[in-house]
Amino acid sequence: MRCDYACGSHETLSRRSFLGGTAAGALSMLGFNGMIHADSAKKLASQQKQVVVFWLSGGVSQLETWDPKPGAETGGPFLSIPTSAPGVQISELLPYTAQQMHHLALVRGINTKENNHGKGAYIMQTGRKQQPGFAYPYLGSTFSHHLAPPNSPLPGYISVGAGGSSAESTFLGPRHAPLVLADGRAPNNLDRHDALSEERDLLRRTLRSKISQRFEQKRKTAHTEVYNESFDQAAALMSRSDIFDFSKFSDKDLERYGKHDFGRHCLMARQLVEKGVTFVKVGHTNYDTHSENFNFHIEQLGEFDRPFATFISDLYDRGLLEHTLIICMCEFGRTPRINSRIGRDHWGTAWSIALGGAGIKGGAVSGKTNETGTKVIDREVNGGHLFHTYYQAVGLDSTEEFYPNGQPIAKADPKTEPIKEILA
């Protein structure tokens, strides 16, 4: 049974938003000519870094994952289990993940003070509270902008089974908007038409862009910019169509990851990371458990646990984990109070996320909630702290600023700082 809270539908990001578009509004407002690319030295140093976000949409329960309270009135029926990280216990619903805990750190003191799906998702993916008149880029676009090698034919930000909107990149431009793999498929029409030689194809494109340029003189170009960019992206994707060949997973791998969409999406993410894609978002959905919270979490986490753990262990085995930051998060946690429908509602006041890999101290825990999980009692953090942490984990200075249109925009909320105790 799906919990049908209409408000959440605002965050339903469209399958089809690929390479930019509604970014146009923000682009035109800010004009992105003024953007400064001067942080190139830092960029060089961190060029190898990659990021993978697991997005558990709807809001997974912290009590059934990273911050269990067995025995408390709010604790629910599940026990906690020891993990591969000494002294760290998590919910028994995550037995495979528990074995990878030495690679993961937990942040248990999050208070984003936001119980709305859309606004919560915004905070977690931009590090800011939503405010009228200004749109911050989402982290996929931000890290694509900072970490993707210049002129790379690879898209900097690919979203697998997690939706994504072209509006996410805002002033960073369509180049850094998510490429959404619809239904976890590679894009169609990736191969050049038989009738065309490479030379003809190139000539057509060159002509196309020349004709467009003539039209764009003296016209407002926010939309056309995005349209032109999409042809460049198409050409780039064609030249690297190998990254989308998902046909060669071994039976053994398919078995290890599980024969369901999420398992397959994790395998796809592994391949994208291996092939050098800078930022990958993988989605797992339906955690909005206003009723039947516990049954839902058995089911959902039962599907999530093993592929997630296998992904981390595979990345480690292949030497990729040391330069790949993993973030497992969602828009908010769930209420300690169990409602009359055996559900838990929206709760941004005291909840947790997990992160691991590049720049993260495996097995570390930051923050603490009280016995019933209703309040953060130690090391309270919000979206700003998390963003400083992500930046610093991949070796970027989070105190710098963007300069869209010459206006300084802090990369992460200057009133906050990184969560140093979990940084390696």
Place this chain on the structure above:
Amino acid sequence: MFQQNMRVYVSLLVVFLCPAFAPQTARANSSTDSAAPLVAKKPTLPVARRISPLIDELIQSGMQDYAKVASPVCSDSEFVRRVYLDLTGRIPTVAQTRAFLNDTSADKRAVLVDQLLNSPEYARHLSQRLDVMLMERLRKKYINVTDWEEFLRESVAENKPLDQLVREIMSADGADPKQQAAARFFLARDGDVNELTRDISRIFLGADLTCAQCHDHPEVADWKQDHYYGISAFLVRSFVFTDKKKKQTVFAEKAEGEVKFESVFEVRDKTSKGPETTLPVVFNGPKVAEPAFKKGEEYKVKPAKDVRPVPKYSRRAQLGDALTSSNNKRFARTMANRLWALVMGRGIVHPLDADHADNPPSHPKLLDLLTEELIAGNYDLKWYLRELVLSKTYQRSSTNELFASKSAQELADAQFTHAILKPLTPEQFSRSVLEATGQAELYRNSLKQKLSEATLRKNLVGYERQFVSLFGGLPGEPVEGFETTADQSLYLSNNGAIQGILSPRSGNTADRVLKIPADQPALIAEELYLSVLNRRPEATETKEVAELLSGKTGKERSEMVSDLIWALMMSSEFRFNH
């Protein structure tokens, strides 16, 4: 046939029309339009007054420097392309383009507008726009999509008043075979009260009340939970019922049932007053009271197993009237705004479903005028659209010297100082690709005597569907802004359906271009540019074409022509209605 007759028709109109009484004459003359089996009936609505000049006045007064910074009136080339796209959903053919550009009469723009408004293509195009507005490309459920499309097309063709159309849709339950198609609005949404409440308020009332389902809207002070449930209350007794004997699914109704609501926030705060109920009501209008019946006497047909109940009093039957009643200006205002956005590229209230105090219209007086006039004009779509497209505001060029300079930021789209670039809709894009390549012309020629809007569309609809699936957005979701996707550009670049129509075939664009002698590059460039971009080439463009084709013969030359057509057709100039 339509196309063959067009020139004759244009000249007829030129002879008969005189600008002073243009609207009346156009109406009277529309019956002489021999364009064909599908032509609009003669409108019977009273002639409403000209409001184009008022529109321009009110737009101009919205900005101090307007006269100084506004773009000039667009060229004939810009106009002919724009108005064909907006009123018929495709670019003009090369012959239509030439005819218009060569026409020297002073009132040719008004003449063309009347001609297009009375064409069968207008009925198809506008009904498609209404379809997308009403159904947001929801897939088939119970009702045949083709029947619904035909219902809309006929309604537009006979220029049915828009409020009447909406009342017909809101009252259709699908039981009467004659109105069955109109029940698609309810049935495709599976009669879901929340989905219908959301869509009715968004589409007809300019208010996305989604967030007011669980609590008063957190961001919009004007929108309360009561508004949401006021609409829901019309629908709460209705449900989808399948008559097994008749094998028919209808939107049936019970005689009892109330909406109950409480804020999810209040529950959490323990301050809840307990669930509330409301009578049906459209926003702040009067609540629709209902007659009381003695217990046991509420039904004409009592509910029973496999029997469709029929209550004596239908709550839902009140919905259409309440929505379109003079008590509710929101309906006319939202429709005026939506139709404005359709041709101008942006609403006066924008976004279109965010009409509330914190998001005021860019030109409040203008929106008031349009609302009043739409009501006074009896929701006459043709008249309203005619007034919009004959305004100077509509006819401004999309170019503006200021865009090249730093002060471009002064030119906000909301001031309507210039024509806003409108991305072609999937239908416009596919149809225009077929016109530009001459593929549509091939079909016209092959249909000959049987040529009508309907037969032509039947031949082209396969292409249209491909474009709709790629460019049309998610079913059930409104299109917001301009989105480009990798799938789209890869399709345009590599798919066989596009590549296939570029090569020369007798009578198509590539064929016509290749038949022009190689020593006449100016004519070649002109044919290419008029066919694809509906304008004559600039000198540099002619030179470019000449250089690219120079010395090329046979297959090489033919390929270059196809590549040129592709490049022109994929340019921003083609992708946008400018």
